[in-house]
Amino acid sequence: xxxxxxxxxxxxxxxxxxxxxxxxxxxxxxxxxxxxxxxxxxxxxxxxxxxxxxxxxxxxxxxxxxxxxxxxxxxxxxxxxxxxxxxxxxxxxxxxxxxxxxxxxxxxxxxxxxxxxxxxxxxxxxxxxxxxxxxxxxxxxxxxxxxxxxxxxxxxxxxxxxxxxxxxxxxxxxxxxxxxxxxxxxxxxxxxxxxxxxxxxxxxxxxxxxxxxxxxxxxxxxxxxxxxxxxxxxxxxxxxxxxxxxxxxxxxxxxxxxxxxxxxxxxxxxxxxxxxxxxxxxxxxxxxxxxxxxxxxxxxxxxxxxxxxxxxxxxxxxxxxxxxxxxxxxxxxxxxxxxxxxxxxxxxxxxxxxxxxxxxxxxxxxxxxxxxxxxxxxxxxxxxxxxxxxxxxxxxxxxxxxxxxxxxxxxxxxxxxxxxxxxxxxxxxxxxxxxxxxxxxxxxxxxxxxxxxxxxxxxxxxxxxxxxxxxxxxxxxxxxxxxxxxxxxxxxxxxxxxxxxx
Numbered sequence: 001x002x003x004x005x006x007x008x009x010x011x012x013x014x015x016x017x018x019x020x021x022x023x024x025x026x027x028x029x030x031x032x033x034x035x036x037x038x039x040x041x042x043x044x045x046x047x048x049x050x051x052x053x054x055x056x057x058x059x060x061x062x063x064x065x066x067x068x069x070x071x072x073x074x075x076x077x078x079x080x081x082x083x084x085x086x087x088x089x090x091x092x093x094x095x096x097x098x099x100x101x102x103x104x105x106x107x108x109x110x111x112x113x114x115x116x117x118x119x120x121x122x123x124x125x126x127x128x129x130x131x132x133x134x135x136x137x138x139x140x141x142x143x144x145x146x147x148x149x150x151x152x153x154x155x156x157x158x159x160x161x162x163x164x165x166x167x168x169x170x171x172x173x174x175x176x177x178x179x180x181x182x183x184x185x186x187x188x189x190x191x192x193x194x195x196x197x198x199x200x201x202x203x204x205x206x207x208x209x210x211x212x213x214x215x216x217x218x219x220x221x222x223x224x225x226x227x228x229x230x231x232x233x234x235x236x237x238x239x240x241x242x243x244x245x246x247x248x249x250x251x252x253x254x255x256x257x258x259x260x261x262x263x264x265x266x267x268x269x270x271x272x273x274x275x276x277x278x279x280x281x282x283x284x285x286x287x288x289x290x291x292x293x294x295x296x297x298x299x300x301x302x303x304x305x306x307x308x309x310x311x312x313x314x315x316x317x318x319x320x321x322x323x324x325x326x327x328x329x330x331x332x333x334x335x336x337x338x339x340x341x342x343x344x345x346x347x348x349x350x351x352x353x354x355x356x357x358x359x360x361x362x363x364x365x366x367x368x369x370x371x372x373x374x375x376x377x378x379x380x381x382x383x384x385x386x387x388x389x390x391x392x393x394x395x396x397x398x399x400x401x402x403x404x405x406x407x408x409x410x411x412x413x414x415x416x417x418x419x420x421x422x423x424x425x426x427x428x429x430x431x432x433x434x435x436x437x438x439x440x441x442x443x444x445x446x447x448x449x450x451x452x453x454x455x456x457x458x459x460x461x462x463x464x465x466x467x468x469x470x471x472x473x474x475x476x477x478x479x480x481x482x483x484x485x486x487x488x489x490x491x492x493x494x495x496x497x498x499x500x501x502x
Contacts, residue, residue, distance in 0.1 A: 010442065014434030015427055022426030023480050029425045030484060033418030034491060037411060043133035045407035046146035048154055049398040050126045085156050086112050092155075093148040094141070116153060125397070128153050131407060139498070143403045150400035176376040183369040190362045197358055218338045222331060229327040236320040243313045261293040267311055282318040405499050412492045419488040 015022060086109045090096055095108050117129045130149035132142040268286045276283050447454040462470070 010445075011431060011434070015430040018430040018433055019477055021433060022430040023477060023484075024426070025429045026422040026426030027480070027484060028422075030418055030422035030488070033421060034415060034487075037409070037414045037418060038491075040409045040411070040414075041133045041135045042139050042142065042406035042411075043131050043408040044139065044143040044146045044403045045129060045131040046143075046150040046400045046403055047127060047129045047398065048150050048396065048400040049121075050128065050154060050157065051395045051397050052126065080118055080153060080157060081113055081116060083109055088156060089149055089152045092152045094145050095149075098136075112149070116149065118153070118157075126157075128157070128400075130400075133408075139406070147400045147402045154396065154400070172379050173376065176372060176379060180369070180372045180376060183365060183372055187362070187365045187369050190358070190365050194358045194362050215338060218334050222334055222338070225327055225331045225334070229324065229331065232320060232324045232327055236317070236324055239313065239317045239320055243310070243317050246310045246313055247307055261290060264290045264293060267314075270311060271315065280318070281321070282314065411495045415488055415491050415495070419485065422484070 087105065089112060090099070090105060090108045095112065099105050099108065115131045115133075119127050119129075121127050128150055130146050130153060132145040132149065134142055134145070137145070264286055268283060268290070271280070271283055271286065278284075278287075444454075
């Protein structure tokens with residue numbers, strides 16, 4: 001432990017012996033350091049905090065989720081430092097002074113990109129920071145410029161979310177309107193081509209769908225008609241057999257009969273009472289029968305009473321015969337149309353493929369048209385909700401203020417640090433010089449270095465005149481050391497005065 005103590009004393013003694021060198025080095029380092037510190041421009045920083053409120057009640061019901069809203073805010077935060085937005089900042093603040101060309105504007109934008117910062121401190125709280133350190137203007141102008149930049153960034157931040165959303169909605173609606181009109185015209189033209197094709201080729205067959213579908217439906221209907229026709233013909237045959245075994249009149253007492261003509265006229269009246277018209281086959285037959293009886297003078301012949309059962313069976317026979325006839329006519333018509341369509345398919349084999357192509361084109365256009373209509377209504381609704389309810393609201397928590405002190409550099413701390421570094425450099429230089437020079441501060445070091453025993457050491461004898469000179473030199477040294485510290489304190493005081501003036 002004593003050896004270490006001796007080494008420390010020896011080192012301090014060597015530094016003290018070269019104290020003037022240490023003082024000179026300290027002064028040189030401090031003067032250069034203080035000059036460098038004085039040349040560092042002051043950077044004034046202005047901060048503002050903005051709270052972004054997300055309205056997620058109604059917007060979420062139409063598809064504007066909170067995640068989407070947050071993504072929109074993050075997108076604006078990330079693009080706030082884009083070249084276009086920075087140009088707005090430059091043109092909207094005092095940075096626009098002195099700009100004479102696009103090159104000057106680009107230089108201002110590049111400089112400004114390194115001077116702004118937007119961070120999210122919490123979920124919905126953003127901190128916008130802008131700094132200014134232009135050496136061409138005063139400290140007060142730099143402080144004012146920093147506040148202007150921050151305010152302009154806030155304006156752009158709000159504009160990109162509110163006005164930007166409205167512009168985007170308006171542009172989207174305009175694009176969708178044009179697309180809807182274009183698709184509407186194409187859909188109308190496709191529908192017209194399809195109608196013309198159906199009128200030309202498919203008007204013969206009933207139903208909807210392709211040619212093959214309609215032909216299959218026609219064949220199916222013919223099969224159904226065939227089964228109905230078989231049943232109707234069987235019913236008619238049974239009715240004819242039953243009618244053949246039923247007498248037309250019943251014999252009555254003398255004087256109670258009626259003429260044959262009267263019986264026929266009674267049947268005609270009964271048929272009209274059931275709603276039959278003159279064009280009904282039974283009415284026509286009865287009229288002919290009545291005319292024949294009149295020509296034969298049968299009005300005077302006396303017959304029996306008309307049989308009601310016969311009359312009823314006769315009506316049923318006529319009805320079933322009409323049913324059979326209608327089914328045969330319907331079958332013939334459908335079979336004729338089916339044959340005509342088959343002939344057209346043979347003569348024009350591309351009809352089916354043309355119809356499929358027209359249907360595909362129409363369905364594709366209709367799907368696109370419906371999708372565009374739905375998208376347009378959704379965009380319009382979302383735009384109305386954002387404009388009316390305020391999907392995103394901004395509130396400035398801390399407005400930007402003009403800073404009174406520079407944020408950088410911390411010049412008082414740097415001045416003191418330069419003083420400490422200068423003193424350290426002087427002491428280090430003196431210590432290094434003591435290690436380089438071949439002197440021996442103690443007899444033990446001399447004995448160790450020479451390898452020979454040292455008989456003794458002679459103490460320095462100082463006269464009164466020398467002591468006086470040393471005292472004067474000590475005072476000068478203390479004055480130089482104190483002056484170094486005084487200059488540092490003076491520079492610190494000047495710095496604070498300048499800050500107050502700014």
